[in-house]
Amino acid sequence: MEIDDRPAEVWADLYTPQDLGRFVADLRTSRGLTQAQLAEELGVTRQYLSQIESGQPTLYGDRLFRLLRLLQGTLRGRYTP
Numbered sequence: 001m002e003i004d005d006r007p008a009e010v011w012a013d014l015y016t017p018q019d020l021g022r023f024v025a026d027l028r029t030s031r032g033l034t035q036a037q038l039a040e041e042l043g044v045t046r047q048y049l050s051q052i053e054s055g056q057p058t059l060y061g062d063r064l065f066r067l068l069r070l071l072q073g074t075l076r077g078r079y080t081p
Helices: 017-030 035-042 046-053 059-070
Strands: 010-014 075-079
Touching (some): 010 017, 035 046
Antiparallel strands (some): 010 075
16 A cells, blocks of 8 residues: 655635635745745735735725625635645
């Protein structure tokens, strides 16, 4: 019998900007990145990334989750720790 030593995938159902923020923060920290490092890679400010991770309402986020609710869709995130 072989032992599967691959890391398990982690799934998250994302219903709100807060869910998305927690998912992004968990994913970032699991990769050993700081907010400053990830923000630089994305070409955004650390403050903007912090707003996303804290689930602060944004026009884009509000519209995205409203669209998903109207269409009865879901957003699912996956990562391998």
